[in-house]
Amino acid sequence: MSAAPLFLRDPRDVGGPAQPLLDVRDLRKHFPIRGGALQRVVAKVHAVDGVSFSVMKGETLGIVGESGCGKSTLARLLMRLVEPDSGEQVFDGEEVGSARGISVAGLRRQVQMVFQDSASSLNPRMPVQGSVAFGPRAHGMGPAESVALARELLQQVGLNPALFGPRYPHELSGGQKQRVNIARALALRPRMVILDEAVSALDKSVEAQVLNLLRSLKQQMNLTYIFISHDLSVVRWISDRVMVMYLGEVVEIGPAEQIYTAPRHPYTRALLASRPSMDPDHRLEEPPVTGDPPNPVNPPAGCRFHTRCPHAEAVCSARAPRLGLTQGARDHHAACHLHDPASGHSLAMVRH
Amino acid sequence: MSVTTTPAPVLAPPLAAPRSRGYWGTVGYRLRHDPVTLFFGALLLMIILSALFAPWLSPFDPYKESIIRRLKVPGYMGHLLGTDELGRDMLSRLLHGGRITLMMGFVPVLVATLVGGGLGILAGLAGGRVNALIMRVMDVFYAFPSVLLAVAISGAMGGGVFNALLALSLVFIPPLCRVAETATTQVRNLDFVDAARATGAKLHLVLWHHVLGNVLGPILVYASGMISVGILLGSGLSFLGLGVKPPEPDWGLMLNTLRQAIYVNPLLAALPGIAIFLTSVSINMVSDGLRSAMDVRL
Numbered sequence: 001m002s003a004a005p006l007f008l009r010d011p012r013d014v015g016g017p018a019q020p021l022l023d024v025r026d027l028r029k030h031f032p033i034r035g036g037a038l039q040r041v042v043a044k045v046h047a048v049d050g051v052s053f054s055v056m057k058g059e060t061l062g063i064v065g066e067s068g069c070g071k072s073t074l075a076r077l078l079m080r081l082v083e084p085d086s087g088e089q090v091f092d093g094e095e096v097g098s099a100r101g102i103s104v105a106g107l108r109r110q111v112q113m114v115f116q117d118s119a120s121s122l123n124p125r126m127p128v129q130g131s132v133a134f135g136p137r138a139h140g141m142g143p144a145e146s147v148a149l150a151r152e153l154l155q156q157v158g159l160n161p162a163l164f165g166p167r168y169p170h171e172l173s174g175g176q177k178q179r180v181n182i183a184r185a186l187a188l189r190p191r192m193v194i195l196d197e198a199v200s201a202l203d204k205s206v207e208a209q210v211l212n213l214l215r216s217l218k219q220q221m222n223l224t225y226i227f228i229s230h231d232l233s234v235v236r237w238i239s240d241r242v243m244v245m246y247l248g249e250v251v252e253i254g255p256a257e258q259i260y261t262a263p264r265h266p267y268t269r270a271l272l273a274s275r276p277s278m279d280p281d282h283r284l285e286e287p288p289v290t291g292d293p294p295n296p297v298n299p300p301a302g303c304r305f306h307t308r309c310p311h312a313e314a315v316c317s318a319r320a321p322r323l324g325l326t327q328g329a330r331d332h333h334a335a336c337h338l339h340d341p342a343s344g345h346s347l348a349m350v351r352h
Numbered sequence: 353m354s355v356t357t358t359p360a361p362v363l364a365p366p367l368a369a370p371r372s373r374g375y376w377g378t379v380g381y382r383l384r385h386d387p388v389t390l391f392f393g394a395l396l397l398m399i400i401l402s403a404l405f406a407p408w409l410s411p412f413d414p415y416k417e418s419i420i421r422r423l424k425v426p427g428y429m430g431h432l433l434g435t436d437e438l439g440r441d442m443l444s445r446l447l448h449g450g451r452i453t454l455m456m457g458f459v460p461v462l463v464a465t466l467v468g469g470g471l472g473i474l475a476g477l478a479g480g481r482v483n484a485l486i487m488r489v490m491d492v493f494y495a496f497p498s499v500l501l502a503v504a505i506s507g508a509m510g511g512g513v514f515n516a517l518l519a520l521s522l523v524f525i526p527p528l529c530r531v532a533e534t535a536t537t538q539v540r541n542l543d544f545v546d547a548a549r550a551t552g553a554k555l556h557l558v559l560w561h562h563v564l565g566n567v568l569g570p571i572l573v574y575a576s577g578m579i580s581v582g583i584l585l586g587s588g589l590s591f592l593g594l595g596v597k598p599p600e601p602d603w604g605l606m607l608n609t610l611r612q613a614i615y616v617n618p619l620l621a622a623l624p625g626i627a628i629f630l631t632s633v634s635i636n637m638v639s640d641g642l643r644s645a646m647d648v649r650l
Contacts, residue, residue, distance in 0.1 A: 079550050108552030121543035125375065125565050131544070134561060138553030181547075188551060 010222060012110065012191060013057070015093040020054035021192055021224050022078070022111075027051045027087035029077055033297065043297045047073040049248035050087075052323070055192070060218070060225040062239030062256065064232060064271070066293055070248040071228045072116075075196040078226070079113050080104045092191075109139070112185035116197035118177035122169040128180045129154065129165035135187045153183040156220075157213060175206035179213070186217065192224040200229060211238060232275050236260050241331075244268045247296055247304045250323055254332030264326045264334035267305045303337065313337075315344045382645040389641025392634040399631055403450030412441035414448045414601050423617050434620050436606070437613055438599075442620060446627055449601035452513060453628070456586025456595070457579040457635070459517050464524030465575045472529040473567060476536025477559070487533060490526040498523045502585055506594040516595035520582055528575060535570045539563055569646055576639030580632030587628055603628050 028051075030044040048070045055061045063071050076082040078089065080096070088095055091110065095101030115121040122131050132150035137143065151161035157179040159165075169177055178198065185193050195214070199207045211234065218225060229235050235242060236256055243253040244265065252265040263269045270289040289308045294300050300307050306316035315337055323335040337343035383389060402409055411430065418439030426434040426442075433442035475486040493501065505519035539545065540563060548558045587604025589595035596602035598609070606624040614621040 076546070081546050081549060105552040108550055113547070113550050115543040115547060117543055121547050123544045123548075123562050123566070125569075126561070127375075134548060135551035135553065138551055138557050184547065 010191065013092070017057055019057075019093055020090075021057045021092055022055040022226075023090040024054065024078070025052050025088045025090075027074070027077055027089065028085045029073055029082060030085055046248045046296050046299050048077060048084075049299070051245075051248070051250050053243055053250060053253055055224055055226060058222065058224055059240040060227055060238055062235035062242040063226065063228045063245060064230065064235050064242060065245035066271075067230065068293060068296065069245045070296075071230075071245060072196055073248075074245070075113060075194050075226070075228055078194060079111060080107065081113075109188050110190050111192045111194065112188060112190040113194040113196060114178070114181050114185050114198040116200055118174050118181055118201060119169065121181055122177060124169055127166045127168060128172065128177075129161065131169075132180065132184045132187050135184065139188070149187065150183070153186055154180070156186075156217070157183045158209075159183075173206075175202050175210060178202060178210055182210075182213070182217070186221065189221070190223070192226065194226045194228070196228045197230070198227075199234065200231060207234070214238070232260075232272065244271065247293055247299050249304060250335065251305065252332075252334040252336075253323070254326075254329065254334075258329055258332050262329070264329075264332065264339055265305075265336045266309045266311055266338070268334075270308075303335075311338060311345075311347055313345055319343075379645045383641065386641050386645065389638055389645075392637035393641070395630065396634040396638055399450060399627075399634070400454060402447055403454050406444075406447035406451055410441070410444035410447050412444045414440060414444040415599055416440060423613050423620060425617060426619065433623060434617065436610060436620065442623060445601040445606060446603070446623060449603045449606055449624065450627065450631075452596055452600065453583055453587060453603040454631070455513075456516065456520065456589075457583035457631070460520035460524050460582050460586075461575050461578045463517075463521040464528045464578070465571065467521070468525035468528030469532045469571045469575070471525075472532025472534075472571075473536050473564075475529070475533045476540060476567075477563070479537070479540075483533070483537075486529070490529050493522070493526040494530075498527075499585065499588065502589060503592065503594060506589055511594050511597055513596055513600075516586060516589050519589070520585055523585070524578055524582065528571065528578070531574045532567065532571050535567045536563065539566045573639060573643045573646075576642065577636065579639075580635045583628060583632055583635075 027048055029048040030046055032041040033043040033045060034040060035042040051070075051074060053061070063074070065071050073082065077084050090096070091102055091107055096107050097104055122128060126134075129147055129150040132153055133141075133143075133146035136146040136149055141149070147165075151165050154161040154165055159176060159179055164172065164176065164180075169180075172180065178201075181198070198214075199210050202210060214225070215238065217223065225238070227235060227238055239256045241254060242256045242259040244251050244259070244267065246267050252259065252263065252268045254264075259268060260272065263272055267289070274289065291308060294304070294307055300317065302315075302317040302319055303309070303312075303321050306312040309316065319337075321335045321337045321340060321343065323333050324340060326332050326334050326339045337345040338348055341348055383393075411432065418435070421429070421431070421435050421439040422437055424431060424435045424439075426432060428434060431441050431443070433446065436442055436445060471486050471490075475483040496504070502519045502523045505522055506515050509515040509518070545558065545562050548562045549555075586595055587602070587607065590602045590604030591608040593608075596605050598605060603624040607621075607628070610621040610624065
C-alpha cells in the first residue's frame, strides 16, 4: 500500500485526467407518501430534484446545506442504495446501469461510502476486522487473505490491528469506529469515497484527527472525495470545490475559495453569515436566513428560496432560475435571477 | 501527514489479551463460567435423558394396574415414588409421562420457530404489501387469548397428542412471527446493512452475514422462553382432557387424576406438578443464561 507515483496511471482510469470521474445529470428522487386505507400515493417528498454536477479526478467536492436539503439522499442515490426516479449518472465515461456502461455492482467496487452514524454502520455481532474484510471476501478473496488485508487497512487508519481487529464495535469509541468505517470503505480499493457527514458526530479533537487521516489517505491512494457536511468550516478546509444545496436543488457550485469569499447566491451568503465569524473585520453583513426551510412535500413555485430571500421579487416566485455561470469567475455557477441579465429582476447584474 | 496512531492504553487490563476466541468461542467460555446456567442445564439434560430412556429406566410397567396397591406411599414394595390411584408405579409413569410432556414443549416451539420465524423474517425483508398481508393474518390469531385459542383448536379437531401439538404450534406461530418481523425490520434499516450492500456483495451474502445473525438471537431467546409455556399449555390441555387420553401417562393428565388423592396422599398429587415446575424453571434459567452469553454487548 505505497503511494502511487503520479505518472503511474490507475489501470481503471478510462478517460484520462481531463474526464470527470463522476458526472451527474438531472438526478431526481421523489419519495412517495402513502396514506389512507388503500395506501395510495397522496404526496411526494421532493428529496432530490434535478441535481446536476460533476466531480473531477482527484478533487474533493464539498456538499453543504441545511438538514433535509437532500444531501444524504443524494449520497445514497450515487451509491444506488436508493433507486433514482430519473437522471443519469456517468462514472468515468461509463453510464451507470445501462447495458453498454458500468453495472451497479461495478460502480460499487469503485465508489464507497462512509456513513454518519459510526455506531449503526458496523454490525454489532461481527468483530470489526470481519466488517472490514466482508467486501473483499464477498468478491472472492480467501478468508485468511481478506482478514490480513483488513488488518493492514486498520493499521493504515491508525488502529493497532492486533488490539482492535478482534474487538466488537461496542468496545470502540466513536472516533475509532469511524476509523474502522473508513478502513471498510477503502477495503475494495475504491477510486471515489462518499463521506456522508463522516466526522459530524465526533468530538472536535477527534474530528481533526480523522480529517487529517482522510487527507493523507487521499494522497496515498489517489482518491476522489465527495464530502457531505453541514459544517461550513470543515468543508472549506477539505474541499477543492463546494456545492450548496437547498430543498433538493443545487443553488450554487464553484471553487471553495470563491464560494466562501465571494458567494453569489443569497442563500449561500445567508448560510455563511449564520456561522460565527472568526475575524471581526471580515464579518459578512448579510442577515442570516430566518425561519425553517419550506416543506419539501410542497416546494415553493419558482425559485425555492424566494420565501426567505431578502431580494425576492415577482419574477422569483414566477420562474425558477437556471444554474448558470456567474460573471467574473471561472467555473462558478449559481441558480439565481440576480445573476441572469435576462431574468427581469430589478437588481440583476448589479455587483454585490 | 499527521496520522495519529491510537496508542495502547498503558493500564490495559490483562483481560483484553485473550480476545481471539471468536463468537461461539466467547459464548462457550461465558456459559462455562456461569454456574447457575450450568446447574439448570445439567438438570434439564437429566430430565430429557430420563424421558428419552424411560423404557430402560422404569422399574415397573407404567400401565400395569393393581387394585390392592392403590395410592401407596413412596418406598412401598419397591415403588420408589409410590403408586397412583390405579396402583400403577409413579416413577415409571413420571418417566414415561416426561416423553409426551417434553414433546409438548419442544415440538410446537420448533414448528412455530420454523414457520413463524420464517414468515416473520420474510415479512421484515420484503416489507410493503407482503409484510402487511402476513402481519394482518397474524393479527387475526392475536385477537384470541392463547389459552382459549389452544383449547378451541384442539376442541374443534378432537383430542389426541397430534392435535394438541398442532394446536400449540398454531398458537405459537403469531408471537414468534411478530418477534422475527420486528427484529428483521429493525436490522434491515440499519446503516451496516446498507454499507454491506454498498460493497456490491450479492444479496444472499448480505442477508446471511449481516441480517440473519442479528435476527436469530432475539428469535431463539424468545422461542426458548416459549418451551416452558408449551409444557404448561400442553399439561393444561391434558388436564382438560383435550390432549393426551388415559391411560397414556402425561404430567398434566396425572395432575388431573391425582388431584382427587390430595387428601389421601398429598405428596403423590404434588409429584407431577413438581416435575412440570422443575422442567419449566430449568428451561427458563437455561434460556436466560443463553441470552446473556450470546449478547456480545455484555
